[in-house]
Amino acid sequence: MPADDDTTGPGFPTVTVVGGGQLARMMAPAAVGLGVRLRVLAERDDDSAALVAPHELGAADDTAAVLRAARGAAVVTFDHEHVPGDVLAALEDAGAVVRPAPGALRHAQDKLVMRRALAALGLPVPAWDAVADLDALRAFADAHGGRAVLKTPRGGYDGKGVLVLSTASDDGWDTAQEWFDRGTFPALLAEEVVPFVRELAVLVARSAMGQVALWPVAQTLQVDGVCREVVAPAPGLDEDLAGVAATTAARIAGALDVTGVMAVEGFEVAGPDGPRFVVNELAMRPHNSGHWTIDGSVTSQFEQHLRAVLDLPLGDVRARDRWTVMVNVLGGEHPDLYSSYLHVMAHDPAVKVHLYGKAVRPGRKIGHVTVSGDDLDDLLERARHAAGYIRGEITE
């Protein structure tokens, strides 16, 4: 695309982000520091990112809107994976630089494509199969201890599009049948239920020129498929396992030619020869498991994503404190957050509160809190208290 005059000082580029959620929103402060311009494609003026950054209105599947938002931008990137292939193709046809490139992005868009690619690389993944009907799913479960995880290849997030099934119970099988009947996908993804010790996330950035940076491996806790809290670095992580997890993430980034930040979510599994790392999911964008880096690392995942997609040299990914704890603030029953937010600030001046400007709905991610220091138990207690208080589930 031809450069327009929409640059910050001579030679400074514009980045277009498709998607107006909190991930795009949190790129805005990073862009301010870097002196680059951000332009967001948001569906509404009051979308999380549209509240704080210049934006175009439109949906991610509206080719004309995406092209409009991309005009004059040095690079187009994403805050979610739900951008149709024909829109990505139209962007490339128009000469836009798309990062991560569509060929990489499809591994984060389609879980079957991802599983096949990781298996082809010989990387440790859960036992899996592509299943086209309920019989195949039951057979898979029978072969894996009577349990299975069923995932739609596309469109899932935060526990949506995921079912955990047991042959010993009727729960969920009706829904599984509905998913097959719907016929959206030729096959769904069946996976074993991994008997993990804990969940880990490896955050990696890879720039267009191939520079790679890896933050310390973090421990994540999911509740009902939604990220609840993250501790970085993962406490007591076996050094060899940390190395394997990092190498695995770097290898995926290179092999799939990823540009930008990628989160590799995985499991720590106990084994006779010591702990193992098993890859679960990939996200090719800044990720909830990396929010701790805003306050906890020299370079945040949001700044790094912009640097990577702009092919700028990557920043230092060192943790600034011994421990950083991030706890998500999920919407509760109380729509008015302001008084509880005030209380949390008064109660603990060192807690960093991040709110996304989103209306409260039960279970919705509306913000997060971060606290850093030396005493992990203390940090966990303080971060959980702050998040619970803002949400309204703690009142003293």
Place this chain on the structure above:
Amino acid sequence: MPADDDTTGPGFPTVTVVGGGQLARMMAPAAVGLGVRLRVLAERDDDSAALVAPHELGAADDTAAVLRAARGAAVVTFDHEHVPGDVLAALEDAGAVVRPAPGALRHAQDKLVMRRALAALGLPVPAWDAVADLDALRAFADAHGGRAVLKTPRGGYDGKGVLVLSTASDDGWDTAQEWFDRGTFPALLAEEVVPFVRELAVLVARSAMGQVALWPVAQTLQVDGVCREVVAPAPGLDEDLAGVAATTAARIAGALDVTGVMAVEGFEVAGPDGPRFVVNELAMRPHNSGHWTIDGSVTSQFEQHLRAVLDLPLGDVRARDRWTVMVNVLGGEHPDLYSSYLHVMAHDPAVKVHLYGKAVRPGRKIGHVTVSGDDLDDLLERARHAAGYIRGEITE
């Protein structure tokens, strides 16, 4: 003013900032985290802050524009002191909450008002007098070792509106005569030339409810009246002197009823009874001497200013590392910064580069760099190198 629906989630306020420079710009990332809205009054769409924040167009002395920008905002604050009294009065008449209040702000607007107030408080200030003509100025200089600093009461910044004069030289006396002849002010401010050991800056925040927070005292270096570099905390600062400087700043904030961030710039002066702190200037807004807090403190001066004017509880002002060094990037001869900026990122991934989106003009503040760690000499060298390289004065 009546609340409008321009709020981030129920109950979340909007802050209007009069002025579109880099200080307003750097409030934008803080507002994103806090979940509050920022609205800037800028003169042009490509003003530093207007590039990154929702804005109204207009000048700070245009009452209608200021009132338009203030509509629906919970509070109106400033990124500079050059707002006329009648505009401030119009804001208050319209029911706007103005912080700092005009009664406090005039001490930062008018150096004679400030000197009189500090002298009335019995605080240590340089010897000074209000002088109405060249004869009075010469008499003042004769009484103070043959030298004097002449300042216009209003409108000065970054060395503008300041003359250093010696009775042993003709330099500057013609300009002094012009200032008197111009008749803008009934009197100008004459001050002794303080024989300082170094310059110090005390950054204090005071909220509307009177909560006060003081960052560690910083050492500042001015070259030609422009801030060049800041080290926090001030190396080797006498503990008692640090206490006196902090107490002085807190006392000024309370006595003048300041709301928001205030920088007290002062001198460390050697004396027979140990070092002394002498107050030089006040700024009632985030200040260049506090830019180190963005990367170097748990709470940045920009976040704290928003918290203070919104009457939110103040954040932790602890330094995150033993030393933080901030060096300003001043415009040089090369208008294209991008390639040198790239080089600096590659050279030192831990340097935080902040650019303001301003076109390059020689001597203009166009950005700053910050680096934190344990080895002060190393940090100074790295920060100076990065700033010099971006500016184009170092090429290897």
